[in-house]
Amino acid sequence: MNENLEAVAEQAPPAEHIHRDDIGSKMGMWLFLLTEVLLFGGLFLMYAGYRFLYPDDFKAAALELNTMVGTINTFILLTSSLSIAMSIVALRREQKKLCIYLLVFTLLCGLIFLINKYYEWGTKIEHGIYPKGPAMEDLANGQVVYFGLYYVMTGLHALHVIAGMTFIIFVLVFIVRNKVTSTNYMKLENSGLYWHLVDIIWIFLYPLFYLIH
Amino acid sequence: MPNGTIAVHPQELDFYHEKGKHSGILSWLLTTDHKRIGLMYLFGMMIFFFTAVTLGVLMRLEMLSSENTIMQPQTYNSIFTLHGVIMIFLFIIPGIPAVFGNFFMPIQIGAKDVAFPRLNLLSWYLYISGGLFAIISLFTFGGAADTGWTFYVPYSIRSSANVSMTVFAAFVLGFSSILTGLNFITTIHRMRAPGMTWFRMPLFVWGLYATAWIQLLATPVIGITLVLIIVERAFGVGIFDPALGGDPLLYQHLFWIYSHPAVYIMILPAFGVVSEIIPTFARKDIFGYRQIALSSLAIALIGYLVWGHHMFSSGISNTSRIVFSLLTFLVAIPTGVKVFNWVASLYKGSIVFDVPLYFVMAFMFIFSIGGLTGLVQGALPTDIHLTDTYFIVGHFHYVMFGGMGTIFFASLHYWFPKMFGKMYNKRVAYIACTLFIIGFNIMYFTMFILGYEGMPRRYYHYLPQYHTLHVIVTIGSWIMVSGIIIMFANLYRGLRYGEKAEQNPWGGTTLEWKVPSPPPVENFDETPLVVAGPYVHDRENYIMHPGKELH
Numbered sequence: 001m002n003e004n005l006e007a008v009a010e011q012a013p014p015a016e017h018i019h020r021d022d023i024g025s026k027m028g029m030w031l032f033l034l035t036e037v038l039l040f041g042g043l044f045l046m047y048a049g050y051r052f053l054y055p056d057d058f059k060a061a062a063l064e065l066n067t068m069v070g071t072i073n074t075f076i077l078l079t080s081s082l083s084i085a086m087s088i089v090a091l092r093r094e095q096k097k098l099c100i101y102l103l104v105f106t107l108l109c110g111l112i113f114l115i116n117k118y119y120e121w122g123t124k125i126e127h128g129i130y131p132k133g134p135a136m137e138d139l140a141n142g143q144v145v146y147f148g149l150y151y152v153m154t155g156l157h158a159l160h161v162i163a164g165m166t167f168i169i170f171v172l173v174f175i176v177r178n179k180v181t182s183t184n185y186m187k188l189e190n191s192g193l194y195w196h197l198v199d200i201i202w203i204f205l206y207p208l209f210y211l212i213h
Numbered sequence: 214m215p216n217g218t219i220a221v222h223p224q225e226l227d228f229y230h231e232k233g234k235h236s237g238i239l240s241w242l243l244t245t246d247h248k249r250i251g252l253m254y255l256f257g258m259m260i261f262f263f264t265a266v267t268l269g270v271l272m273r274l275e276m277l278s279s280e281n282t283i284m285q286p287q288t289y290n291s292i293f294t295l296h297g298v299i300m301i302f303l304f305i306i307p308g309i310p311a312v313f314g315n316f317f318m319p320i321q322i323g324a325k326d327v328a329f330p331r332l333n334l335l336s337w338y339l340y341i342s343g344g345l346f347a348i349i350s351l352f353t354f355g356g357a358a359d360t361g362w363t364f365y366v367p368y369s370i371r372s373s374a375n376v377s378m379t380v381f382a383a384f385v386l387g388f389s390s391i392l393t394g395l396n397f398i399t400t401i402h403r404m405r406a407p408g409m410t411w412f413r414m415p416l417f418v419w420g421l422y423a424t425a426w427i428q429l430l431a432t433p434v435i436g437i438t439l440v441l442i443i444v445e446r447a448f449g450v451g452i453f454d455p456a457l458g459g460d461p462l463l464y465q466h467l468f469w470i471y472s473h474p475a476v477y478i479m480i481l482p483a484f485g486v487v488s489e490i491i492p493t494f495a496r497k498d499i500f501g502y503r504q505i506a507l508s509s510l511a512i513a514l515i516g517y518l519v520w521g522h523h524m525f526s527s528g529i530s531n532t533s534r535i536v537f538s539l540l541t542f543l544v545a546i547p548t549g550v551k552v553f554n555w556v557a558s559l560y561k562g563s564i565v566f567d568v569p570l571y572f573v574m575a576f577m578f579i580f581s582i583g584g585l586t587g588l589v590q591g592a593l594p595t596d597i598h599l600t601d602t603y604f605i606v607g608h609f610h611y612v613m614f615g616g617m618g619t620i621f622f623a624s625l626h627y628w629f630p631k632m633f634g635k636m637y638n639k640r641v642a643y644i645a646c647t648l649f650i651i652g653f654n655i656m657y658f659t660m661f662i663l664g665y666e667g668m669p670r671r672y673y674h675y676l677p678q679y680h681t682l683h684v685i686v687t688i689g690s691w692i693m694v695s696g697i698i699i700m701f702a703n704l705y706r707g708l709r710y711g712e713k714a715e716q717n718p719w720g721g722t723t724l725e726w727k728v729p730s731p732p733p734v735e736n737f738d739e740t741p742l743v744v745a746g747p748y749v750h751d752r753e754n755y756i757m758h759p760g761k762e763l764h
Contacts, residue, residue, distance in 0.1 A: 024328050024403040031395045031429055038433035042467055046452060049463050131448040141451075141458025148450035148457070152441065 022186050029190040033197050036160075040201055043153050047208060050145045057142025062212045064129065065150075069120050070210035073113050074202065080109030081199040084168070084192045094182045096175065103172050106195065110165045117158055121151075150209055157201055164198045167191040225738065227634065227731040245330035246734060250337050251316030252632070257337075258304060258312060259701075261344050265299035266694060268292050273656075273690040276683050279675050289673035290359035291374065295351055297362030298379060302386045303344050305617050306475060309482035310428075311340065311393060313624045314421045316632060318397065320725040321415045323406025323743065323755075325735045328399040332392055339389035346382035350375050361671060363472070366453040366464045370445050377443045384439045387432045390478075394428030397421055406724075407759075408743030415723045415747040416505055420485020423509040427474045427481075427516070435471030438464065465527055469520035477516040479613055481509055483620035484551055487573055490627055491555050492748040493721040494570040495562030499748050501554040508547035515544040522591055526600045534593055541591035548584060552577065567719065568642045572623030575650045579619060583611030586661065601671075604664025610657045622646070622700060629704060630714030634731045637707025645700035652693025659686045723747050727757055 051058050087102035128135030129147055136144055171191050174180040180187050228248050235243050241253060272292055275284050284292070319327055327333050351357040358379035360369040369376050401422050405414070414422075441452055451457030453464045484505075492499045499505065521529060521537030555577065564570070586608045590596045599605065630636050663682045668675060675683060717726040728736055737757070745754035 021328065021403055024399050027402060028329060028332075028395055028399045031398060035391050035395070035429055035433045038430060039437050042434045042437040042470075045467065046463060049460065050452075050458075053460065054458070131450045144451045145458045148452045148459075151448075152444060152450060152452065156437075 020184075025186050025190065026193075029193050033193060036197055036201075040153075040156070043149070043156070044204070044208075047149055047153070050142070050149065054140075054142025054145065057140045058146050059212055061139070061143040061146035062209065064124070064127075065210050066120065066123075067210050069116055070206055073116050074206045076109050076113050076116075077199045077202050080106045080113075081196055083109070084195050088185065088189055088192055091175065091180070091185050091188060092182050099188075100172065100175060103168055103175070107165055107168055107172075110161055110168075114158060114161060117154065121154075153205055154209070157198070157205060160198045160201070164191070164195045167194055225729065225733045227729060228734045229731060231734040233734075243334075245326070245334055247315050247319050247327050247330065247333060248632075248732065250333050251312050251314075253337055254307065254311040254315060254340065257341050257344060258308065261299050261303040261348075264348065265296050265304065266697065268296040268299070270690060270694055272296065273687045275673060276675070277687045279677060279680060279683075281674070284673070286673050287356070287359060287374075290671070291351065291357040293671060294359055294361055294379070295347065295357045298347055298358070298383060299344070301362055301475075301479075301613075302383050303340075303347065304621075305479045305613055306390060307340060307386075307393070308479075308617060308621050309486060309624060310397070310421055310424055310478075311336075313417075313486070313628060314393075314397065314482060317628065317725050318418055318421055319400065319404070320728065320732060320736050321418055321723050321747075322401065322404060322409055323724055323737065323741045324400065324404035325737070327396050328403055329396050332396055336389045336392040336396070339385055339392070343382045343384075343386035343389060346378055346385060350378035350382065353378060363468060364439070364442060365468075366442065366445070366459075366461045367455055369442055370454055377446050380439045380442050384436055384443075387436045387439070390428050391432045391436075394425035394432075397425040398429065401425075406741050406743055410743075412503060412506065413743055413746050414506075415485075416488035416499065416502070416509075417482070417485035417723075419506040419509050420481045420483075420488070423513040424478050424481045427478050427513050431471045431474040431478075431517070434467060435475075438467040438471070462524075462527060462529070465524050466520070469523045473520040473523065474513070474516050476613070477512055479617045481512060483576075483617045484509065486620050486624045486627070487555060487576065488551075489721075489723065490569045490573050490623060491558050492750075493627075493719050494565050494567060495559050496565060496720065496750055497558060497562035497748075498746070498750065499554065500557035500560075501550075502746065502748070504550055505554050508550045511547040512544060515540060515547070519544055522596075525593060525596050538591055538593050542588065545584065545588060545591075552581065552584075565720070568639050568646070569623050569627035569719070571643060571646055572619055572626060575646060576616065576619040576623065579611055579615035579650070579653065582658070583608060583615050587612065599664060601669055602664035603660040603668045603670055606670050607657045607660030607664060610660070615653060615657070619649075622649070625704065627719070628725075629707065630718050631725055631730045631732070633708055633711075634714050635707050635711035636714045636718065637704050637711055641699065641703040641706075645696050645703060648696030648699065649693055650696075652689050652691070652696055654689075656686050656689030656693055659689065720750075722750055722754060724755060727755055 083102045084106045087099045087106065090096075090099040090102060124130060124147075125133070130136070131148060131151065136147070139147075168191050171180055171188050174187060228246060233240055233244070233246075241249055244250060244253075271283070272289065275282055275289060315327070315333065319325065347357075353375055355373055355375040357374065358364065358369070358376040359372055359374045360376060364376065364380055364383075369380070401414075401418060441450075444450055445453050449457070451459050453459040453461060455461055488499060488505055519537060519540045521533055522541045525534055525537075586604070590599060590605065590608060626637070626642060659682050663679060663686070664670075666679070666682075668679050668682075714730050716728075716730050718730075719726075724741065725732070727741070739758050742756040742759035743754065744756060745752065747754065
C-alpha cells in the first residue's frame with residue numbers, strides 16, 4: 001500500500017503548477033493602482049479641506065515655489081511616460097534593443113526628476129522652510145499647513161517614483177535575460193501602468209501646488 | 214473515490230502529505246498553496262487572539278474593584294488600546310477571509326489556487342510582521358499606544374507612549390489586507406470553474422467578494438492617515454496639529470471613512486458563512502439567494518456613506534448629522550433582508566441540528582441584539598446621551614465579537630473536519646458553546662445597563678454605585694473565557710485523537726464537500742463542471758469529472 005502511495009506521488013504532476021493569466025495579472029495591477037489612487041485620495045481630500053479653510057494663505061505660500069522647476073519636471077515625467085509606452089510597442093515588435101534603450105531613457109528621466117526635486121527641497125530647507133524650521137514661525141497657520149502638505153505629498157510621490165524605477169530596473173533585467181519577451185510582456189506592461197500612475201499623480205500635484213493664484 | 218465517480222488516481226494524497234519542493238517547516242513557510250497559507254493564518258491568529266483575550270481578562274480583573282488593584286492607569290490605557298488593536302486589526306478584520314476565505318474560496322469556485330499565490334504568501338508575512346510590531350510596541354520605549362484603537366489626534370501626536378510603532382503595525386496590517394482583497398477579486402473574476410456563473414457562486418464567495426472591494430477601496434485611506442500620524446510625530450508637519458493650523462476633525466473623518474466600512478469587512482464574510490451553514494443543516498435551498506448576494510453589495514455600498522455617525526458629538530454640522538443618521542438607518546435594511554432570509558430558509562426545512570447550526574443560532578440571537586442597539590445609537594438624541602459610555606462598548610462587542618467572533622467559531626466547527634480530516638467531540642462542543650453564550654450575554658448585556666446609567670468607557674476607575682454591575686460583568690467574562698478555552702481544548706483534542714472525518718459529514722452541497730477531507734494539493738483532479746446553484750439538495754449540482762460522467 002505504502003509503495004503504491006509513493007508511486008502515485010511520483011506520477012502526480014508537480015505541486016507548482018504553471019498558471020498564466022495575462023488578463024488576470026493586468027486586472028490585479030489595475031486594482032492595485034486603484035488603491036494607490038485612494039492612498040493619494042486621502043491627501044487630496046486633506047488638501048481640499050485646508051485650501052477651503054485657508055485660501056489666502058495657500059496663495060501666498062505658493063509664491064515661494066519655483067514654477068519653472070515644476071514645469072520642467074512635469075515635462076520630464078510626461079516624456080518618460082511616452083518612452084515607456086513606446087518601449088512596450090518596441091518589445092511587441094521584437095525590437096529588443098530599442099526597447100532597452102527606451103527603458104534606460106525612462107529611468108534617466110526619473111533620475112533627473114528626482115535630482116530636480118532634491119535641489120528644490122534643498123533650496124526650501126536652506127531658506128528655513130521645513131517642518132519646525134526657523135522660517136516657519138513667522139508664517140501664518142495656513143502657510144504652515146501648505147508646506148506640510150507640500151512636503152508630504154511631493155515626498156510620497158518621490159517615493160513612488162523610486163518604486164516605479166525599481167520595477168523598471170527589474171523588468172529591464174528580465175528583458176535582458178529573455179524572461180520578458182514579445183509574447184510574454186505582462187511584467188513590462190504592468191510596470192508601464194504603474195509608471196503612468198506616478199505620472200498622472202504628478203499632473204495633479206503640479207497645478208495644485210505650483211499654479212495657484 | 215468521492216461520489217463513486219471514476220477514479221483518476223487510485224489514491225490521492227492530501228495536501229499535508231504531498232511532497233512539494235520543500236520539506237519540514239519550510240514546506241509551510243515557503244508554500245504557495247492557499248490551504249497551507251490559510252492554516253498558517255489560523256495558527257498566527259490564534260496566538261494573537263489569545264494574547265488579546267488575556268489582555269481583556271486582565272482589564273476586567275482590574276475593574277473588579279474600584280480601587281487601584283493590579284495595574285496603573287497608564288498600563289490600563291495601553292492594555293485597552295492593544296486589546297482593541299490586536300482584536301480588530303489581527304483577528305476580526307482578517308479572521309474569516311484570511312483563514313477560511315483562503316482555504317475554501319478557491320475550492321468553492323472550483324479553482325486550484327488563488328490568482329496570485331506568491332502575493333498571498335507575502336500577505337501572510339505582512340500580517341505576521343504587523344502582529345509582531347503591535348506586540349513589541351508594548352515592551353519598547355514608552356510602552357504601547359495609550360490612545361485607544363482610534364488613535365485620535367491631537368492626543369496621539371502628543372502622547373509620550375510609543376504610538377508610532379503601534380500605528381505602523383496597523384499600517385502594515387492594512388497593506389496585508391489590501392493585497393488579500395486584490396487577490397480575491399481577481400481570483401473570483403478569473404478562476405471560476407466552467408458553469409460557475411455569478412449567481413451560482415456560494416454565498417460565502419459573494420460575502421468575500423463584497424468584502425474584498427471594501428478592503429481595496431477603504432484601506433488605503435486609513436493607510437495614508439496612519440502614515441501622517443507617524444510623520445506628524447516625527448517631523449511636526451502640522452497637518453493634524455491644531456497648534457500649527459491642522460484640523461483634528463479632519464483626522465476623524467479620514468479615520469472613519471475607512472473604519473466604518475471596516476466593520477462591514479468584519480461582518481460580511483461572517484454573513485457569508487451563515488448563508489452556507491443554514492442551507493446545509495436545513496437540507497433546503499437558501500431562501501432568496503439573489504437578495505442575500507445583492508444585499509452584501511448594498512451593505513458594502515451604503516456602509517461607505519455612514520462614517521459620520523461616529524462623530525455625532527464631535528461638532529459636525531446638524532445637517533450632516535441628520536444625513537448620516539438617516540443613512541445609518543438605511544444600512545439596517547439590507548442586513549434585515551439577510552436575517553429575514555436566513556429565518557425563512559429554516560422554515561419548513563428538514564433541520565438536522567448539529568454543532569455549527571447551534572453556533573449560528575447563537576449568532577442570530579446575539580447579533581440581533583447588537584444590531585438593534587446599533588439603531589439606538591444611530592438615532593441622534595439617544596446617541597448624544599450614550600456616546601463614550603459602556604453602552605457603546607456593549608454594542609460593538611455584541612456586533613463584532615458576537616457577530617464575527619461567534620461565526621469564526623461556527624466556521625471552525627463547520628469546516629474543521631474538512632480542513633484537518635478529523636472530527637471533534639460534539640458533546641463537549643455543545644457545552645463549550647453554551648458556556649460561551651451564557652457568559653457572553655451576562656458580560657456584555659450588563660454593559661448596556663452600565664452605559665445607560667452613565668459609566669464612561671476607557672476609565673480604569675469608577676464610582677461606587679457601579680460596583681455591583683462591574684462585578685457581574687467580570688464574572689461573565691470568566692464564564693465566557695472558560696467556554697472559549699474548553700472549545701479550543703476540544704478542537705485540539707479532536708485534531709490529535711479525533712476519529713477520521715468523512716468526506717461530507719454534514720451533507721453540504723457546495724464544492725468543498727465533493728473533494729476528500731483533507732483536500733488534495735490541487736483540490737480537484739479535474740476541473741469540475743457546474744450545472745446548478747450551490748444549495749440544491751435533490752440533484753447533483755456539480756459534475757466532478759466532466760467528459761467521463763456524461764457518457
